[in-house]
Amino acid sequence: MADTRQRARRTEAAPSDVVIFGPTVRTTLAVAATAAAGDMFGLPAYWASGAALVGGIGTALADVREGASPAALVYRFSCWCGSGAWLTYALLDTPWKLNTWAALGVGALTAAVLSRIPARDGERIRAATTSSALVLGSNARLAQEWEARIMRVVHMRVRIEEVQRWSNGAGYSLLVDLPSGGATRDRLASAESNLASDAKLRNGCGVEVTKGPNRGSAWMHVSTINLLGEILDYPAEYAPRSILEPVYLGGYRNGAPASVPLRELAGLITGQRGSGKTSLLHALTAGVGLCTDTVVLHIDLNGGGMSQPWLDAWLEGEVDRPPLGWAASNMDEALLLSETMLAIVKDRKRSTRRIKKQANASLLPVSAALPYYLIMVDESAEAMSPTSNDPRVAKLRANLEEIQRIGRNEAVNVIFSGLRATADVVSPNVKKQSGFRVGMFVQDEEELSYLFGWNKGISLDDLDGAGCGFVQFDKDRPRPFKAAFLQPLQIGEISTTISARRTDFDPRAIAVARALTGDAFDTRFDRMRADFADPEDDDDLDLLPLPAPSAPGQLPQSPLAQAGGFPLAWENPNSIAAQATAPKQVALSAGGGEVPEVIAAALAVLDGLGDDRIHSADLAIALGTTMDKLAAALRPFGVTTLPNKFVRNGKDRRGYDRADLTAAAERHRNRGGQEAVLVGAASPTTPPSDSPTPPLGESPTPPTSPGGP
Template identity: 40%
Template sequence: MVATKTKPPADWSLTHGPIGGAVNGFLALAALGAAAHAVDIDAWLPAAGTAVSAVGSILHSLDRGAHTPTLLYRLCCALSAGSWLTYTAATTPWTSGAFYALGLGALAAGVLAPWFRIKEPATGAGRTVRAAVVPRRVAQVAADWEQRILAVTRVRVEITDVRTWDSKAGYTLTGLLPLDGTTRQILAGASDQLAAAARLPDGCGVEVAKGPHRGSFVMHVMTVNRLTEDVDWHGDLSARDIHDPAWLGEHRDSSPMTVPLREESVILIGQKGSGKTTLLHGLIWESARCFNGLTAVIDVNGGSLAQPWLHPWLEGETARPAIDWVAADLDEALEMTRILVEMAIDRKTSYRHLKVQHNLSLLPLSADLPSYQLLVDEGGELMSTTSRDPIKNEIRDNIEELLRIGRDAGFNTIISALRAVQDMVSPDVVKQSKVKIGMYCDDEAELAYLFGWNKGADPDELAGPGTGFYRVPGSTVRPFKGGNLRHGDIARAAVTIANNRPDLDAAGIAVGGDFYRDRLQRMRETFSGKAQVALPTQRPRAPQPPAPAEQPTPPARAGGPQLTVLRGGAASWPDPSEIAAAAAAGPVFAGDYDLGTGQGETLTAEQVHDAAPVPELLIQALDVIGEDRRIHSVALARALRLEQAELADLLGALGVRTLPNPFERGGERLRGYERQHLQDAAEAIRRGELQVPPEVADWPAA
């Protein structure tokens, strides 16, 4: 078979190099001038065409990324040609001067063309054609980053867009990856090297995120350390939906930093002075102002985090607090976590029909069925896996169970701790908490424990207190600056939130029972000492037997134990050896010794016992316990109108401590006191073996 040669098609295109372009321009203008003269058109038409051509030349040059000299060259060519055509239309082109001028202009344009041409991007193997046109103002930035990425990662990318941030603190690059299967993770892993290659200032970095599709990427480049600037809190108190992300601060490009609270649990790590407390207040603000959300706080260090939010309520400005429930001690925290777990379990059956009605996989939340956000401050004390305190361990178990089962029912957890170490926060809590926030910290290992290794959490990118890293599901680790929230703003917000927030649903109140319904009274007593309900003007006293009639001092019984009371100073007392020798011979009487007038007094053992009465605290405590063997410290403190801490201090001064393990009473499992221990202390006082401290002796009976 003989191969036949095909003749290539004819090329009718006009070459448009420097010489060809000048010749083509000369001939075209000459033809237009002759045609305009032949039909006798008005001169204003070529003039108008010149203006349009000049504007089009500028726009086309900008679109092609032309530099300023090239733009001026092309503009001069358009204006010169249009001016010649306008002149010949007004006069005549058939003069030697007109053709000389046209020829000189074409020659000058052809000679200068090589120095002012627009350079087209090179194409070749392994390089894709640009999918989008990059404007001139960013063409150089795109070209520089293409070369920089190639030099650092050996990946040839195509930058298709450059967007400058409104804050003027940086820009965002959008690009295409090569068709060889390279992923954006290659660029993300080299973000520090790219920042160094770009000579970015200290504190500035590069973040690589997802692009429009798998073969693209988005790169955020910071050129000004925006994290050093203060970010004001938004101050918005309008009711928001718990399903919407919560605003907590800003990114380096001034875009909002938000976290989801409906389904995702939060873990927040921050050392002292890192801005963790301010961010916790922000989380309370955002969760409490939801029209379908309630907030509870556990802070066993006296409830200091919640007190600014309770202040208007404690001062009588609102009828209820902005925070639904606060636990400031272990006993309250233990009962709170038990009840919240029971509420979460109950919702799965009590409101099952709502899922069917709304055709949803998650329980629909509303003002009648609000979400419940449990915020645990200083969680390292409660969440530590090394604690041997049974109460703390049970609280930790309850919180972890709520973290596992609460998502569907709308019960969420926000846990904070001072350090990201396994002794304070277990790996299970870190893994289950999808929203991770790490405040300013100079220990890269702790950030690595929180976010995972090689996730880009470099402490050098932060700018001190108030800054940190965070990660939400589906996103990379990003630095942020938290909003600056002040206590005055909190007090103002607490009034609005308290008046607008929802109440717990009826099923939840039924599960909580009296302990939940009485929480406000306990909170008021804890934080102000003022009971919410009217209290008796006098504490109940144990019934006192009638005072016996005064009896003469009974005579000393022969053979009974006799005690000699020695008066005066120690110098006047007899030698103890003498008393021992006399006691061996028979009863000892004061008259046997020269003690001086009024120095000796013989008393019976019963009279000595009566001289050391049992303090009112023990009398009332034993009366409250009655015939029961044990009593919870919560119940005993409530009956004696004392705070639990105050009761523990008073009884502790007598050597009475709570039992190490909790026990059941009235369907509740709490720690408390053993009746026998109180009785032992009372007997020791009666026998004179235990000295009653002044604070116990002065404890008021009414």
């Protein structure tokens, strides 16, 4: 290992040696060639003396103007004088003597050794990656250009101490040493747009100034290739993570990830329609939802568009529970959610005292057993507008602002988002309490100034359309970034992953919620399904095939179609359900027992469709119930959805098979009409003979053994 490090150090040192001795060798050869040519053509010796004097004085003046150190002035002037003296001597006598060439060699060697003294302070460039002398030389020239540019634009004589080329090839970073006399980083940052214009950077490229190693220095990040105009896909890596880790949002121009530490920071996101704000909210939902110690809650009073893609897999029966702990798409539900979470925050201030003491921590330790809760509020104009006269809006705003104000320690936080960064959409209290702010693309730069503060040097020229924005953490300067983009299918993949392993409300929070809301907390998923599921008279109807036409080229008219419910002539699924569920018990065979109502109804629907399989959503619609209630009614008889999805009417979903329903009916008949399959039981047991068959939509009462419940 030590040998490897030594070889690496020798390899890294080689380019520097080439850089040091290369110019010395070239200069020596040039002086020798001049002496040979002068001797051949009889050039007078005073020309050599005069040229060396003029060159030395000119170089000294240029170095003084560029801020050269005294050592650099002495070194360069000495080189000119030494070269001129040797050339004058060679022309006075003859260069074709051994001692003359030996003197030149000694002088060249001396100059090479002393060349480690920098020609001027700004050439002390330590490139991050130097593979050849050419790279180091280009870094030095780049540093000189930017020193001159900053002097010209900002009137500050700075030194560029380091150049780092970005690994993605889209730009470079400069470590700037600010001059003495009180020059500040903010003064340099306020001229970002002016510096980018002076450098003639491409559209979408710019200059960013961030903190340096100390307050007398700064990093300048210069982008030369516009990467903000490209689509940045969300990483297809869904490993478990913690809310204590930064959450991925997207990427900066230099290829570094833009991540936000959300354990303590409340957030505020603004952006006009089409700016990519929704994509950023999806990235946040994914990043936080994949944390195994976090529960995500949504409030979206503009139709629930933020939540809908995340609930699709659950609504279609692909997962048993939603990836979101709660989602509110109307004012009543939002008020209930906010009041519940506020009560949980206040309770945690008292009930977690011993937990924090035992952990010796001022912040509440979070885990899967004691999770972090993140409330994401979309379209804040509907939920948070300070100018609204609706008392319910005022109550919701007060609840959420109080949670934002007091919930940091107790691991309950809020992220607000809205279309505009103006006082009528975002209250000053929300803005002040938001340590994490994002301003997506807008038409009016004044909105960004309201969001981030004035005199920040922010320019819309640094952005390049949808998905681009500025992000700020605490008091750091806003930086341009690109939000990661999630395709709908990827949202489905991540939502399925979150549903399988996310944590849930902790027992203490559940007790507080039940004490406040009664049954409303436990039935929130039923309301979510009702609010977010497709309407029964719209999209879900096309899952069922059309009935046979009553005449060639003519479709039968159902009662709903005749009443104007919908234009085409699908048969009303409720009519199918009414016909299928008319008998309470249906004979399976001539000598057999009776079939449970729910099994008979499902088989009747399959008979009517002439198919052996049916999607869960289709069967639930046909029976006039919900998928949750249908699953609860079929589970006691050993009937569950197939493990794999199948295609019907162009849609790939999970559902039920006729063979499973028929087998359940046979088992029921063989037991004389008494079903004995218990949910979660390792083996069937026979319930009491008077156990009633549960009605559709209700869970059966588990039988009791002779030894008690």
